[in-house]
Amino acid sequence: MSTELILHHYPSSPFAEKVRLVLGFKQLPWKSVIIPSVMPKPDVVALTGGYRRTPVLQIGADIYCDTSLICEVLEHRQPEPALFPPHLKGVSRIFAQWADSTLFWTSMAWNMQPKGIAALFAKLTPEAGAAFAEDRKAMNVNMTRLRTQDAAPAYRSYLRRIAHMVEEHDFLFGAEPCVADFAAYHALWFTRLCTPTVANVFDHVPAVLEWMDRVAALGHGRMEKFSAQDAITVAANAEPLPLTNEIFQDEHGIALGSEVTVTPESFGTEATQGTLLAASRTHYTLRRTDPRAGTVHVHFPRIGYVLKKADT
Known part of the structure; x- marks a missing residue:
């Protein structure tokens, strides 16, 4: 088997x-x-x-x-190593659910401003870019999406709160990563790596970038x-x-x-x-x-x- x-x-x-x-x-x-x-x-x-x-x-x-x-x-x-350490079993799951939903969609609304879209589609043909846009439009049919103007202050606030957490520890809840770190990281990773033209949102939270570097250093396994x-x-x-x-x-x-x-x-x-x-x-x-x-x-x-x- x-x-x-x-x-x-x-x-x-x-x-x-x-x-x-x-x-x-x-x-x-x-x-x-x-x-x-x-x-x-x-x-x-x-x-x-x-x-x-x-x-x-x-x-x-x-x-x-x-x-x-x-x-x-x-x-x-x-x-x-544990994704859900016993002393964090509840809070790590709740945080991860927030990060996978609220934080993720707030970051995406920020990323999809014109400068971000231009960076994302820079390496695509016009046809591929149009196909991607139409595909995501179909996936969003039942959703109310934030506008960039509404997402911007929320994203900045969330980043400051994450910074407060990682200024005290190497990872969100202590010395070791847990599921919360991976759930929070991926939305920010997209901003930093896929839409770098709007990654200035991190300028005032250097602790977040240092935390992201620690998460990235874990690698992708074998x-x-x-x-x-x-x-x-x-x-x-x-x-x-x-x-x-x-x-x-x-x-x-x-x-x-x-x-x-x-x-x-x-x-x-x-x-x-x-x-x-x-x-x-x-x-x-x-x-x-x-x-x-x-x-x-x-x-x-x-x-x-x-x-x-x-x-x-």
Whole structure:
């Protein structure tokens, strides 16, 4: 049974950078499958059934969606060094959820001002730039996005608050990094690396840049290039891992074994349809079959996702 970690990602994806750094923090070996940054993504969808956000973690025929769940999987895979230290188990998760949502979207609104967009698209052809813009517009269809004028004071305030934390410690909550550091880092990384023309927002928070350098120094672990077709072959030749005996938590009146859809609450709201195998306190698992990938289990966190009975 394949137990290799296969990450489906692309270099400029901020959420992929979050996971790449977690892999480096834990010094885990992993295989890198580079995927398109825009739809269509036929090889990704063969595994997920519809989910198209980046990154996706594959272990054999098990497909894990959303970085919050991926971090949990990696913590279970290698508990030390800990992403969720016992004395920070609650606060680190709450901070990470804020960073992955409020901080991330505030930073993106800042980044997508005209100077930032020009830097981001500088190396793209006009056609590729237009395709990227249209793709993200479709992903944002159910979202209210901040304007740059509204995001600017919020982003500066958040950076000052982060600076106050890392002026006292090497990392956000102490001498060692935890999940909060990786969740906060990736949005700021995009500003600094992908839209450097607007990175002057860091001018008055040098402690934040020093903290970012410490996080970046953790590296990306032991990576090996892998093809999308080879990853699909791995799934087709594997059996999904046995499910643990987690308690079924029914909040919807939908029985296990039902055909359901799971959809992100916002941003990239493509649905994945399959048979509901698990609805635990923290996650959902769907079984689905694809002509190329075979039978796979697709896993989602409960927080941030909507479960519905499939139309029949």
